Amino acid sequence: MLKLERLSFDVKEEKGTKKILSNINLTVDDGKFVVVTGPNGGGKSTLAKLIAGIESPASGSIFMEGHDITDMSISERAKNGISFAFQQPVRFKGIRVLDLLRMASGRNLSFGDACEYLSEVGLCAKDYIHRELNASLSGGELKRIEIAMVLARGTKLSIFDEPEAGIDLWSFQNLIQVFERMRERNKGRIIIIISHQERILKIADDIVVISEGKIIRKGSRDEVLPELLGTVSAVDMCKKFYEGGRR
Numbered sequence: 180m181l182k183l184e185r186l187s188f189d190v191k192e193e194k195g196t197k198k199i200l201s202n203i204n205l206t207v208d209d210g211k212f213v214v215v216t217g218p219n220g221g222g223k224s225t226l227a228k229l230i231a232g233i234e235s236p237a238s239g240s241i242f243m244e245g246h247d248i249t250d251m252s253i254s255e256r257a258k259n260g261i262s263f264a265f266q267q268p269v270r271f272k273g274i275r276v277l278d279l280l281r282m283a284s285g286r287n288l289s290f291g292d293a294c295e296y297l298s299e300v301g302l303c304a305k306d307y308i309h310r311e312l313n314a315s316l317s318g319g320e321l322k323r324i325e326i327a328m329v330l331a332r333g334t335k336l337s338i339f340d341e342p343e344a345g346i347d348l349w350s351f352q353n354l355i356q357v358f359e360r361m362r363e364r365n366k367g368r369i370i371i372i373i374s375h376q377e378r379i380l381k382i383a384d385d386i387v388v389i390s391e392g393k394i395i396r397k398g399s400r401d402e403v404l405p406e407l408l409g410t411v412s413a414v415d416m417c418k419k420f421y422e423g424g425r426r
Protein backbone atom coordinates (compact mmCIF):
# COMPACT_ATOMS: atom_id res chain seq x y z
CA MET A 180 0.00 0.00 0.00
CA LEU A 181 1.17 3.51 -0.83
CA LYS A 182 0.10 6.26 1.53
CA LEU A 183 0.69 9.99 1.16
CA GLU A 184 -0.01 12.07 4.23
CA ARG A 185 -0.36 15.85 4.17
CA LEU A 186 2.26 16.08 1.43
CA SER A 187 3.30 19.58 0.35
CA PHE A 188 5.96 20.90 -1.98
CA ASP A 189 7.03 24.45 -2.66
CA VAL A 190 9.79 26.27 -4.49
CA LYS A 191 11.68 29.40 -3.54
CA GLU A 192 11.22 32.28 -5.93
CA GLU A 193 12.49 35.86 -5.96
CA LYS A 194 9.17 37.11 -4.65
CA GLY A 195 8.87 34.44 -2.00
CA THR A 196 7.69 30.85 -1.78
CA LYS A 197 5.45 29.33 -4.44
CA LYS A 198 3.21 26.45 -3.34
CA ILE A 199 3.24 23.68 -5.92
CA LEU A 200 1.43 20.96 -3.94
CA SER A 201 -0.62 21.46 -0.78
CA ASN A 202 -1.76 18.93 1.75
CA ILE A 203 -2.00 15.88 -0.52
CA ASN A 204 -3.61 12.87 1.17
CA LEU A 205 -3.89 9.70 -0.86
CA THR A 206 -3.98 5.96 -0.19
CA VAL A 207 -3.43 3.48 -3.02
CA ASP A 208 -4.11 -0.15 -2.23
CA ASP A 209 -2.03 -2.99 -3.65
CA GLY A 210 -3.17 -4.18 -7.06
CA LYS A 211 -4.62 -0.81 -8.04
CA PHE A 212 -4.15 0.83 -11.41
CA VAL A 213 -4.49 4.56 -10.77
CA VAL A 214 -4.50 7.33 -13.34
CA VAL A 215 -3.62 10.85 -12.15
CA THR A 216 -4.95 13.58 -14.38
CA GLY A 217 -5.76 17.28 -14.34
CA PRO A 218 -4.89 20.56 -16.05
CA ASN A 219 -1.36 21.45 -17.17
CA GLY A 220 0.79 22.76 -14.38
CA GLY A 221 -1.50 21.29 -11.70
CA GLY A 222 1.31 19.40 -9.97
CA LYS A 223 0.98 15.83 -11.30
CA SER A 224 4.64 15.34 -12.32
CA THR A 225 5.78 16.95 -9.08
CA LEU A 226 3.71 14.42 -7.14
CA ALA A 227 5.28 11.55 -9.11
CA LYS A 228 8.76 12.96 -8.44
CA LEU A 229 8.02 13.19 -4.71
CA ILE A 230 6.96 9.53 -4.66
CA ALA A 231 10.06 8.46 -6.62
CA GLY A 232 12.34 10.59 -4.41
CA ILE A 233 13.49 12.94 -7.17
CA GLU A 234 12.12 15.88 -5.17
CA SER A 235 11.77 16.20 -1.39
CA PRO A 236 8.54 17.41 0.18
CA ALA A 237 8.41 20.62 2.23
CA SER A 238 6.22 18.73 4.68
CA GLY A 239 4.24 15.54 5.00
CA SER A 240 5.12 11.86 4.72
CA ILE A 241 5.20 9.02 2.20
CA PHE A 242 4.63 5.45 3.36
CA MET A 243 5.23 2.33 1.30
CA GLU A 244 3.90 -0.88 2.83
CA GLY A 245 3.76 0.83 6.19
CA HIS A 246 7.39 2.06 6.09
CA ASP A 247 8.11 5.76 6.10
CA ILE A 248 10.18 6.35 2.94
CA THR A 249 10.02 10.16 3.01
CA ASP A 250 13.73 10.56 3.71
CA MET A 251 14.94 7.71 1.51
CA SER A 252 17.13 8.54 -1.51
CA ILE A 253 16.06 7.71 -5.08
CA SER A 254 18.27 4.63 -5.18
CA GLU A 255 17.02 3.39 -1.79
CA ARG A 256 13.47 3.78 -3.03
CA ALA A 257 14.35 1.99 -6.27
CA LYS A 258 15.77 -0.89 -4.18
CA ASN A 259 12.54 -0.86 -2.19
CA GLY A 260 10.49 -1.50 -5.31
CA ILE A 261 9.69 1.87 -6.89
CA SER A 262 10.17 2.45 -10.64
CA PHE A 263 9.68 5.72 -12.43
CA ALA A 264 9.38 6.34 -16.17
CA PHE A 265 10.04 9.99 -16.99
CA GLN A 266 7.93 12.29 -19.18
CA GLN A 267 11.16 13.00 -21.08
CA PRO A 268 13.17 9.75 -21.10
CA VAL A 269 16.85 9.92 -20.21
CA ARG A 270 19.54 8.93 -22.72
CA PHE A 271 22.50 6.86 -21.48
CA LYS A 272 25.43 7.18 -23.86
CA GLY A 273 27.51 4.04 -24.22
CA ILE A 274 24.81 1.73 -22.86
CA ARG A 275 22.95 -0.62 -25.18
CA VAL A 276 19.25 -1.41 -24.91
CA LEU A 277 20.10 -4.99 -23.88
CA ASP A 278 22.39 -3.70 -21.07
CA LEU A 279 19.66 -1.38 -19.81
CA LEU A 280 17.09 -4.17 -19.68
CA ARG A 281 19.57 -6.45 -17.92
CA MET A 282 20.40 -3.75 -15.36
CA ALA A 283 16.71 -3.04 -14.84
CA SER A 284 15.77 -6.67 -14.28
CA GLY A 285 18.72 -7.23 -11.92
CA ARG A 286 19.58 -10.50 -13.66
CA ASN A 287 21.45 -11.66 -16.71
CA LEU A 288 18.33 -11.59 -18.88
CA SER A 289 18.50 -13.96 -21.80
CA PHE A 290 18.42 -12.46 -25.26
CA GLY A 291 14.96 -13.98 -25.76
CA ASP A 292 13.55 -12.50 -22.53
CA ALA A 293 14.94 -9.06 -23.36
CA CYS A 294 13.40 -9.30 -26.83
CA GLU A 295 10.06 -10.17 -25.30
CA TYR A 296 10.03 -6.95 -23.25
CA LEU A 297 10.77 -4.95 -26.39
CA SER A 298 8.07 -6.74 -28.37
CA GLU A 299 5.62 -5.96 -25.54
CA VAL A 300 6.09 -2.26 -26.24
CA GLY A 301 5.79 -2.71 -29.98
CA LEU A 302 9.46 -2.55 -30.95
CA CYS A 303 10.93 -5.08 -33.32
CA ALA A 304 13.48 -6.52 -30.90
CA LYS A 305 16.22 -7.42 -33.38
CA ASP A 306 16.38 -3.83 -34.62
CA TYR A 307 16.81 -2.35 -31.16
CA ILE A 308 18.42 -4.81 -28.78
CA HIS A 309 21.99 -3.74 -29.70
CA ARG A 310 21.24 -0.06 -30.23
CA GLU A 311 22.98 2.44 -27.98
CA LEU A 312 20.72 4.69 -25.86
CA ASN A 313 21.89 7.86 -27.56
CA ALA A 314 20.47 10.69 -29.64
CA SER A 315 20.00 8.39 -32.64
CA LEU A 316 16.82 7.03 -31.01
CA SER A 317 13.65 9.02 -31.55
CA GLY A 318 11.67 10.36 -28.59
CA GLY A 319 8.93 7.77 -29.13
CA GLU A 320 11.44 4.90 -29.37
CA LEU A 321 13.15 6.02 -26.16
CA LYS A 322 9.82 6.28 -24.43
CA ARG A 323 8.94 2.72 -25.37
CA ILE A 324 12.36 1.43 -24.32
CA GLU A 325 11.85 3.15 -20.99
CA ILE A 326 8.48 1.44 -20.56
CA ALA A 327 10.15 -1.90 -21.43
CA MET A 328 12.72 -1.12 -18.73
CA VAL A 329 9.98 -0.60 -16.13
CA LEU A 330 8.34 -3.86 -17.27
CA ALA A 331 11.67 -5.66 -16.86
CA ARG A 332 12.06 -4.27 -13.34
CA GLY A 333 8.63 -5.59 -12.35
CA THR A 334 8.62 -3.57 -9.14
CA LYS A 335 5.96 -3.22 -6.47
CA LEU A 336 5.15 0.33 -7.58
CA SER A 337 5.58 1.64 -11.13
CA ILE A 338 4.96 5.27 -12.00
CA PHE A 339 4.66 6.44 -15.61
CA ASP A 340 4.65 10.14 -16.35
CA GLU A 341 2.66 10.80 -19.54
CA PRO A 342 3.67 7.60 -21.32
CA GLU A 343 1.72 8.76 -24.37
CA ALA A 344 3.97 11.82 -24.87
CA GLY A 345 5.78 11.56 -28.19
CA ILE A 346 4.03 8.33 -29.18
CA ASP A 347 2.38 8.40 -32.59
CA LEU A 348 -1.31 7.69 -33.09
CA TRP A 349 -0.64 4.21 -34.50
CA SER A 350 1.59 3.18 -31.63
CA PHE A 351 -0.81 4.63 -29.11
CA GLN A 352 -3.22 1.72 -29.53
CA ASN A 353 -0.30 -0.60 -28.88
CA LEU A 354 0.60 1.37 -25.76
CA ILE A 355 -2.95 1.00 -24.44
CA GLN A 356 -2.63 -2.76 -24.93
CA VAL A 357 0.69 -2.72 -23.02
CA PHE A 358 -1.05 -1.10 -20.07
CA GLU A 359 -4.10 -3.33 -20.36
CA ARG A 360 -1.86 -6.39 -20.20
CA MET A 361 0.02 -4.86 -17.28
CA ARG A 362 -3.29 -4.32 -15.53
CA GLU A 363 -4.48 -7.89 -16.18
CA ARG A 364 -1.22 -9.41 -14.95
CA ASN A 365 -0.99 -7.03 -12.04
CA LYS A 366 -0.64 -9.29 -9.05
CA GLY A 367 -0.77 -7.01 -6.07
CA ARG A 368 1.39 -4.32 -7.67
CA ILE A 369 0.54 -0.65 -7.86
CA ILE A 370 0.62 1.16 -11.20
CA ILE A 371 0.29 4.93 -11.27
CA ILE A 372 0.03 6.64 -14.65
CA ILE A 373 -0.05 10.36 -15.19
CA SER A 374 -2.08 10.99 -18.29
CA HIS A 375 -4.45 13.32 -20.11
CA GLN A 376 -5.66 10.57 -22.43
CA GLU A 377 -9.27 9.44 -22.19
CA ARG A 378 -8.33 5.95 -23.40
CA ILE A 379 -5.86 5.55 -20.54
CA LEU A 380 -8.40 6.97 -18.08
CA LYS A 381 -10.86 4.35 -19.34
CA ILE A 382 -8.66 1.46 -18.15
CA ALA A 383 -8.04 2.89 -14.67
CA ASP A 384 -9.39 1.35 -11.48
CA ASP A 385 -9.28 4.74 -9.78
CA ILE A 386 -8.82 8.29 -11.02
CA VAL A 387 -7.21 11.15 -9.10
CA VAL A 388 -7.65 14.71 -10.37
CA ILE A 389 -5.04 17.30 -9.37
CA SER A 390 -5.51 20.98 -10.03
CA GLU A 391 -3.60 23.96 -8.65
CA GLY A 392 -1.62 21.72 -6.34
CA LYS A 393 -4.58 20.03 -4.72
CA ILE A 394 -6.48 16.77 -5.17
CA ILE A 395 -9.87 18.04 -6.29
CA ARG A 396 -11.43 14.62 -6.98
CA LYS A 397 -10.59 10.99 -6.39
CA GLY A 398 -12.66 7.87 -6.77
CA SER A 399 -13.38 4.88 -8.96
CA ARG A 400 -13.25 5.30 -12.74
CA ASP A 401 -17.00 4.85 -12.96
CA GLU A 402 -17.56 7.71 -10.53
CA VAL A 403 -14.97 10.17 -11.79
CA LEU A 404 -14.72 9.63 -15.55
CA PRO A 405 -18.30 10.67 -16.42
CA GLU A 406 -17.72 13.89 -14.47
CA LEU A 407 -14.49 14.56 -16.37
CA LEU A 408 -16.10 13.87 -19.73
CA GLY A 409 -19.11 15.98 -18.86
CA THR A 410 -21.49 13.09 -19.37
CA VAL A 411 -22.90 13.46 -15.86
CA SER A 412 -24.18 16.94 -16.58
CA ALA A 413 -25.47 15.79 -19.98
CA VAL A 414 -27.39 12.91 -18.37
CA ASP A 415 -28.74 15.25 -15.67
CA MET A 416 -29.89 17.69 -18.34
CA CYS A 417 -31.64 14.92 -20.28
CA LYS A 418 -33.34 13.75 -17.11
CA LYS A 419 -34.57 17.26 -16.32
CA PHE A 420 -35.79 17.71 -19.90
CA TYR A 421 -37.60 14.37 -19.84
CA GLU A 422 -39.15 15.02 -16.43
CA GLY A 423 -40.16 18.53 -17.54
CA GLY A 424 -41.88 17.09 -20.65
CA ARG A 425 -43.93 14.67 -18.60
CA ARG A 426 -45.34 17.33 -16.33
Ligand SMILES: Nc1ncnc2c1ncn2[C@@H]1O[C@H](COP(=O)(O)OP(=O)(O)OP(=O)(O)O)[C@@H](O)[C@H]1O
Nearest residue numbers: 190199217218219220221222223224225226341389
Ligand atom coordinates in the same frame (compact mmCIF):
# COMPACT_ATOMS: atom_id res chain seq x y z
N1 LIG B 1 11.56 23.24 -9.44
C1 LIG B 1 10.58 24.06 -9.81
N2 LIG B 1 10.76 25.41 -9.82
C2 LIG B 1 9.76 26.25 -10.16
N3 LIG B 1 8.53 25.86 -10.52
C3 LIG B 1 8.29 24.53 -10.52
C4 LIG B 1 9.29 23.57 -10.17
N4 LIG B 1 8.75 22.34 -10.28
C5 LIG B 1 7.48 22.52 -10.69
N5 LIG B 1 7.20 23.84 -10.85
C6 LIG B 1 5.92 24.43 -11.25
O1 LIG B 1 4.93 23.72 -10.56
C7 LIG B 1 3.74 23.59 -11.36
C8 LIG B 1 3.38 22.12 -11.46
O2 LIG B 1 4.28 21.48 -12.34
P1 LIG B 1 4.11 19.96 -12.76
O3 LIG B 1 5.15 19.65 -13.78
O4 LIG B 1 4.05 19.12 -11.55
O5 LIG B 1 2.67 20.01 -13.43
P2 LIG B 1 1.86 18.92 -14.25
O6 LIG B 1 0.51 18.83 -13.63
O7 LIG B 1 2.63 17.66 -14.35
O8 LIG B 1 1.74 19.61 -15.67
P3 LIG B 1 1.68 19.02 -17.18
O9 LIG B 1 0.32 18.41 -17.33
O10 LIG B 1 1.83 20.27 -18.00
O11 LIG B 1 2.82 18.05 -17.37
C9 LIG B 1 4.08 24.25 -12.68
O12 LIG B 1 3.58 25.56 -12.66
C10 LIG B 1 5.60 24.25 -12.72
O13 LIG B 1 6.10 25.32 -13.50
